[in-house]
Amino acid sequence: MTAWRALALLASCLLSSQLLATEPVRLVGDEFCPYNCDPASGKPGYMVEVLEEIFAAQGMTINYRLKPWSRAVHVVANGGAQILLANTYNSAPNKRLQLVMGEDSTCFLARNNYTWHYSDIPELQQHRLGAIQSYHYDSGGPLDQYLRSNHPQVYLAKGELPLRSLMSMLLQERIDLLLDNCNVLKRKVSKMGIAEQTRPAGTLPGYHADLHIAFSPADPDAEQLMALVRDGLSAMRSSGRLAEILKAYNVNDWQREDR
Incomplete structure (x- = not known):
């Protein structure tokens, strides 16, 4: 094992041990299906399914709730939840703490x-x-x-x-x-x-933008959580698992080559 791989593995283990000590990761948004759907249904939305698998691989769980949009943004901004689902770039509580996870038209x-x-x-x-x-x-x-x-x-x-x-x-x-x-x-x-x-x-002609998930600026673990999700998305894309989940919701990978 090369030195950088060993360091990466050590960092991953430390990150996981820190986050494992927390409660379930709280996700919130208004109903915006197929991105995030009714949590009581068998298909809660591809964003929710992807995040659930990423966190489960680290021994973590999620708590997903629906709220009116303005309320959901406020809750994440103030630390009442850790992740806001399906936001456009300008609606994030902190523009730096977000990852692209879909397309908007x-x-x-x-x-x-x-x-x-x-x-x-x-x-x-x-x-x-x-x-x-x-x-x-x-x-x-x-x-x-x-x-x-x-x-x-x-x-x-x-x-x-x-x-x-x-x-x-x-x-x-x-x-x-x-x-x-x-x-x-x-x-x-x-x-x-x-x-x-x-x-x-x-x-609407000429408009095509990204949808994001945004992390709470009030959460001291926000950057670590974002790194974990970023790495998890990369691994799921490489393995083909991301494509399987997206196909079930009839949506395309936002990083496809024809964009």
């Missing part, structure tokens, strides 16, 4: 009889639009600025299940359109069985 959804397709922000202003409060849909770009402008055509949902509320409003014709992450919308439409009542109404 924004899609629009309309009722099947509503003949509209996204073209630009000025045209969008003519339609009643539903979105989720405190979400970032284009990394602080023109769409996010419009959503935060208090425009009378914009409705911002909050609470425990904001996307489900928006879907109900759409079907009841209380809003004309809604938007969310493309993978999330596709999965929610399928789960609610409303594919025949709705239709895709365009993807």
Whole structure:
């Protein structure tokens, strides 16, 4: 064994022994399936499954809970949980303490009889639009600025299940359109069985970003925990195990060559 490998192994053992003394790693986010889903289901989301396996390999466990998004960010920022799931770069409590673990793109959804397709922000202003409060849909770009402008055509949902509320409003014709992450919308439409009542109404052009997991700046072990997850992701990718989990959720590896 080379000297650097021996040092790496020693560092790994010391890291594991320190973290093993802690309680379960606390994960939190709002429901954002397939990234993180209902913890009571058999498929809690690929981020949750991957993290659970990484920590289990070190003899550690997880405690995963759902909270409204603004509350989840606050909890992680203040040390009430150690990892925030499925955040965009700008929504992390500390931008340095995060790892890429997914892809973000924004899609629009309309009722099947509503003949509209996204073209630009000025045209969008003519339609009643539903979105989720405190979400970032284009990394602080023109769409996010419009959503935060208090425009009378914009409705911002909050609470425990904001996307489900928006879907109900759409079907009841209380809003004309809604938007969310493309993978999330596709999965929610399928789960609610409303594919025949709705239709895709365009993807936000030019926007493609990373989704992250963010570590609490109030956690003294945050950097060690982040290193453990980074190394675990690398090992799972090399072994093919990451691809197996992602395939079960019908999503691609965010480090694929065609990006």
